[in-house]
Amino acid sequence: MLLLLISSIGWTKEATPVAEDPEIEKRMLALTMDLRCLVCQNEPISDSRAEFSNDIRREIREQIKANKTDDEIIQFLVDRYGDFILYNPPMKPTTLLLWFGPIVLFLIGLGSLVFYLKRRRIQVEEISLSQAQREKAEALLKEDNKGKDV
Structure with missing residues (x-):
């Protein structure tokens, strides 16, 4: 009874539910493996439990549903958060x-x-x-x- 009450209040950190479409989830996981969590910094977004990573995963799912390519999604995140979000930043000055x-x-x-x-x-x-x-x-x-x- 207490567990049900606590989980309904939202005090526990439960895993976010998987997307309705397993293909979207698979593509989202592939994208987030190469992206750095800006809160954890040494953890990919795919493994992080930080709220920031949950928001990024949600944003990526929405962009996948909007038929954006992987390059467009990554460019969107780089424009928003800078090259630091990439584990393999591009070679530039x-x-x-x-x-x-x-x-x-x-x-x-x-x-x-x-x-x-x-x-x-x-x-x-x-x-x-x-x-x-x-x-x-x-x-x-x-x-x-x-x-x-x-």
């Missing part, structure tokens, strides 16, 4: 850093590592001992070995 930034950062890191290792190799060069230092080290080692034999 404003997204060049997004596309090539990781490669540039990797090359900078690799160059820094090579520079550091070359500099370290020069600092760690083997230091040769003079004859007197070598004899003193051998004498210390012999003393140490005598102490262990006893």
Whole structure:
């Protein structure tokens, strides 16, 4: 009884009902897999339970019923919310850093590592001992070995 009362008030988050036409639902799901939820940001609209995603799915269903193509629907969403809604934004001047930034950062890191290792190799060069230092080290080692034999 309490569950019926709660669900009638609308406090529970129930899954939205599937569209009457399974073809519309299938097409809507295919479209929303490549669209980012602007509330969740790391979740596709197809998987998100945010109100924003519910609204977008509803809008997409309406546009599908209005015989809009997939490209027209995506363009509508990009015009409304910007390229950020796309998981694969187009290559244009404003997204060049997004596309090539990781490669540039990797090359900078690799160059820094090579520079550091070359500099370290020069600092760690083997230091040769003079004859007197070598004899003193051998004498210390012999003393140490005598102490262990006893």
